[in-house]
Each structure stands twice: as structure tokens, then as C-alpha cells.
Amino acid sequence: MALIVQKYGGTSVGSPDRIAAVAEKVAGMRAQGHNIVVVVSAMSGETDRLIKLAKSVSDVPPARELDVLLATGEQTTIALLAMALTRIGCPARSYTGHQVHILTDSAFGKARIQDIDARRVHGDLNQGRVVVVAGFQGVDEEGNITTLGRGGSDTTGVALAAALKADECQIYTDVDGVYTTDPRVVPKAHRLHRITFEEMLEMASLGSKVLQIRSVEFAGKYKVPLRVLSSFVEGPGTLITYEESDMEAPLISGIAFNRDEAKLTVRGVPDKPGIAAQILGEIGKANINVDIIVQNVGADGTTDFTFTVHRGEYQKAMGVLKQVAQALKAREVVGDDKIVKISVVGVGMRSHAGIASQMFKALADEGINIQMISTSEIKISVVVEEKYLELGVRALHSTFGLDRPDEAA
């Protein structure tokens, strides 16, 4: 008998029929003798409806009140799921974030979980009930309702699993696991049975939007065994593990990519300490998130400084950068918003030399020019021209032996 936390997203509970289907799934799991805690999001479309309602009374709704409003979304789902469970003879109780004391800081709209009082949940589980908890929401020390920001229900699931010392946290989504890369780009992509926590973190941050990155970080901090699986298709999904030395780990677990990138370069800035900080300081002040940063060794006492941002912030970043460049007496500012980032990710590369050269060769063989390179211990990212995205991803997927064998179609 295991204690399992299951999290179902907005699509999985998007209609009364789907809620009934989730209830069947949960009841089935309980019938196998497990203790089940279910975390749910708002029904798909509900959060948007509420935001629209808020905008209809105030252009800039106060963050505290917006959280009070948005929290009704998950509250609706927990009640409906508990009803659906009771209907099929599975005793259940719903709880808001407030009720199970999901204590957060007071950063309305993007609060962070600080503590969970698990006693109430254990009490219900001991009485044979399924416990249904509202994701995405909590309460601060003063009793104000807070929300964790979009996707925060994953974090609620993981945090509850950690607080309850659950055997597994299962995140049900509309995909059946983590793939070696996006199957829409590489039809031969296959589902990974397992992936290490660090790889998952890299995959998530690189645009494989299966899990919210904060929930993965949270899971890693408390070593919560995390499984990603589909609400709609039966299957074991992908297990996220914390084994440091997995002998069977492949060299490369997946190819991640990110379409929405843009790069900016300041040419001919003085090659002296503090310049990078000065440039990024202004960008940070403008609330623009920077992704890859590359600075090469300078030649004539000056150097080139390049970084990437989300494509939607390209114009804004360019404006800031031009002012900084003038102050720094840099030669020029150039940019390109038609670029993408492709990354190979795998804990295996730690102990294997030659991954980088293998990657660069595969791209060169396809005539793809690499514009920027950035590496971490378990990933290598390159920035290439937008039109090479599919070609590059497919080449790397094949090179690193990730293509699904034909018979396992």
C-alpha cells in the first residue's frame, strides 16, 4: 500500500465528463489499496474567464483581490471532483489551500510555498477517504488568499507529496510522458521510461513544457519521486529519478529546443571588468529575462558581448541596449530575432568526452552554421538560424541514437 499524490491539470478536469473520468481513475487506484491525495487545477478556460471578469471591473485589479478571485477556479474543481468520487462510492473530501494550511509568502500572484500542515490530510487518509486539494493556491501568515502563478498546481502536488512523504507524485497531463524530443518535429521520438531530475530540469527550462520548472526544482529539493503520465491514455509515463550513478543511463536523454529566442550583440565594448554587469544590469532593470550569455576573448582591447532573450522582448531589449551602448561608447548594437536554440541533454555526457564534437559535427554535416554555444555539465546548447530548427533537431536525435526502432512503432 502506497501513498500517492496525483495532480490533474485543467484539460484533464475540463468538463463534467472528464471530472467523472478522473474520479474513476482515482477510485480505481484506491481500490488497489493505495492512499490517494488528488491535486487539481481550475477547469480549462476558467482562469481566463475570471481574469476577463476582473478586467471588466478594473484595468489593473489589485493583486490581492485577483488572487481571491482566481482561487475560486480550483475551489470549484475540488468540490466537483469530491462529488463525482462520492457518487461512485469512493469517500472523499475537498480542501482549499487555506484549509490544509498551504502557507506561502505574500507575493500575490506568484507566491512561494513555505510550509504545509499535513495533519488534516493524514487524518482523512486514515479514515479511508480520498483527499482532494485545490492546486495553485495557498494562504499567507495573515490569512490572505494567495496564488502560486500559472502552472502552480504542479508545485502544489509536489509540495504536498514532500510534506506527506508520499511514495510517488504523479502529474497527469495531456501527454503520456517525457519524450526524447517533440514528436511533432521528430516522428521517431520516443517516450523515456525514466529521466534524471537534472535532465528534467534542463529539458523543462529548455522549452519542453511538460512540467512547470518550479515544481521540478521543488521535487529535487525534497527528492520527491515524480512521474509524468497521461490523463487520457493508459501507460506508465516517465519517472523522474534521483539516482546519481545510473549505469544504464544513455549518453543523451533528449534533444530540447526553443523557438522563441532572439539574440542581441554589443560590438566593440571595452574589454574590462564590470562591463557585463553594467549591460545586464540595465536589461534586468527593464524586467527582461536573459537566457544564454556569451562573451568571447577580445582582441584590440574591446570585445563583443552577446545574449539571448525571449523573442517577445526583443524590441524592448534593443531599446535598452542602444542606450547602454552609447554610454559605454561601444561600436554598435546588432540583433537577430530569427534564431532558435537546440540543446542536447544527458547526465551521461558528464563522464563521456566527445559529445560536443559529435554534436557540432552532426550539425556541420547538414550545413548548419552554429552562431552561439553554451554548455553546462549535462547539456550543450547551440543557437542556429531559425530555418534549421527541424533539420538540426532530427540530425541530433538520430546521431545520439534516440530514434525509435521501427518495430516499436
Next chain:
Amino acid sequence: MALIVQKYGGTSVGSPDRIAAVAEKVAGMRAQGHNIVVVVSAMSGETDRLIKLAKSVSDVPPARELDVLLATGEQTTIALLAMALTRIGCPARSYTGHQVHILTDSAFGKARIQDIDARRVHGDLNQGRVVVVAGFQGVDEEGNITTLGRGGSDTTGVALAAALKADECQIYTDVDGVYTTDPRVVPKAHRLHRITFEEMLEMASLGSKVLQIRSVEFAGKYKVPLRVLSSFVEGPGTLITYEESDMEAPLISGIAFNRDEAKLTVRGVPDKPGIAAQILGEIGKANINVDIIVQNVGADGTTDFTFTVHRGEYQKAMGVLKQVAQALKAREVVGDDKIVKISVVGVGMRSHAGIASQMFKALADEGINIQMISTSEIKISVVVEEKYLELGVRALHSTFGLDRPDEAA
């Protein structure tokens, strides 16, 4: 500077525009230097929408979970109103029943308020904020969300006013006060400037659906000055008073009536102790509410026993009664679901004899036969044939001097 609790019903907050209008009204009151606590219902239609949603997942939703679901209705309104107030520069904070500790018993769907912790509200008022509280909902000792049942927002308003020792509790509705009778039946009906608590109680229970009767009882218990007024039309409304000896009190304050009545009679039951209890016991077990009960002195060792029920429960009551009659060896059971009840209400009748005869004569003059009579200290009710409703009400309204003088049209 006064502390005023204002309650706005579902129609008054039925759309973003109406919420904005309520915000203007509240901000205007605050600008006059008053401390304002606002209690709101769910937006009109919202509760029905939620009940429909519940029915779509479960024919018989568990009461606890239905309350979790329904409580989102008022939570939505409080957030929106606080946003609308903030937008026009009026500092405001919203609170659910849970957050201001509106402690109730655990009778889900029809919980009763036991206590309110007013400290948090006072804290906000001291900081110059308008406090917006969700009506209709509370929390039990175990932290479960409860609701007070339909119309419970009035009770929340009155209970908050009592707990805060407010100077006045203003109930905003879609009518501009309490009338001598329904103006749709008697065009010459006029708004009462004041009405005593006891009269209001009788008017409310007799079908003048201006205020929920529980809220009137609550107001009486704590002597909360209560005012009924319109959200849409300016005016002083009607003040509900607790003055025991109001010299100016008119004999009769109003004519109440109730269309939805049906009567049932058991003929020829043994005239001995315990029979009434036996009949009504079975009716009560079937969850049927009984209104007027009349039993006349018997003749030949038997008597006739008559009572009225809500018309919608007529068939059910008839079924129960036929079984009881058989057991009691009663002669027969007869009934009529084409009857109405008309009542004259007034504290003045306590000290004035002759009101009853004046009433009966007025009806007789119009040729209206009285089928049943029931009296209390401050009201006299008669049951008459349905077709005489309008004629009877108009005759009594005129007889007791309630018709509005022509000049005050």
C-alpha cells in the same frame, strides 16, 4: 461618523456595471465620513449555474461539497467589488466567511451563525479601508466551509452588524422599502417609513419576500437597527424599529398575503388527546411544513382537523394523510389547493379590540366567504377562495386606511 453595514443582493451585483455602481454608492457613503462594511451575495444567476454544474457530476451532491462549490459565488463578488472600489480610489479588502471567522454549526446548506470574530474587520476599518465580506457563507469548528442557505446573505449582514455593534444595517434590494401590501395588487399601496420588528417578522413570514425571515429574527435578537432600501432608486427606505410603545403606530401596518397555499381536512376523527400530534407527526416525518392549523370543537365525539401546506406539497400531504386517516378510522379526507391566505398585520391591534370584526365585515361586504381563521397577537389571517385574493386585499387595504392619499402619488 457611523459604522454602517450594507448588504447588496444578487441583482444589485448582477453585472460588472452594477458592481461598479455599488462601488460608487459605497465610496460616496465613506466620503461622508462613515465606516463601511459591505456584505454581498453571489451575482444573480451564479448560484443556479453552480448548482447545475454540481448536478452534472452528481444527482445528489454531498452537502459538504455543495457548500464548497456554492461559496465560490460570493467569493467572486467580494473580489470584484474590492477591485471596483480600489479602482475609484477607495481602499478596500475582501474577506470570505472563513477569513473573518463567521463560525457556524456544521449543518451544510443551512448552517446557523454562532459567532463572528470582528477584530480583523475593526483592524481594517481603523486603517480607513472598506471591508467587503462574502455573505451566505461561514466555517464550522473543524474548518469546513458552510453556507447559510438561500437568502443567507441578509443574515450575514445582520450578524456582522450585531458583532460590530454597527449603528445601522442597510439591506439593499430591488424594492425601495416595505409596502403596506404588494403594489402590483393594490396600486395605492405605499411605502412604510418604519415598521416594528414584530410586524416585519409577520410580514416576512406571510409572503412579503423583502427580507429573509431568519435575518429579521437575528436582527430582533440583537436589536440591530435594520433598514430596507433600493440599490437602484435613491430614498430612505423602511426602518425596522424595536420601540415597544410607539404612540404613532397605526392600527394596521400592512396587508400580507400568500398565494401558494393548499388546505387539507380530516373529517370525523376521534375527539381525544393525541390525535393532532399523530396526524402532524406523520406529516412532519414526510418533511412537509405546515402553516395554519385549525381544529374546531367536536360534536358527536368526533372532530374535524384542518391545516394548510405549501401548494407544491399538496399531493404528497394528501397521500400521507389518507394513510393516517385510515389508521385513525376517520370518516374522510378532503382538500383544496385553490385557496389563498390574507392577513392584516399591526402591533396596534394589541390594544384595539374590534380589528377582527372590522376585517371580517369588510370581507363579507364583498361577498367573500372565510374558510379558516387563525390569529396571533399582532396579526389575523384568513383563508379564502383563490379568486378572491385581489378583491380581499384591496378591500382590507382600504378599510384599514392604508390607501395612499391621491396627492402623494
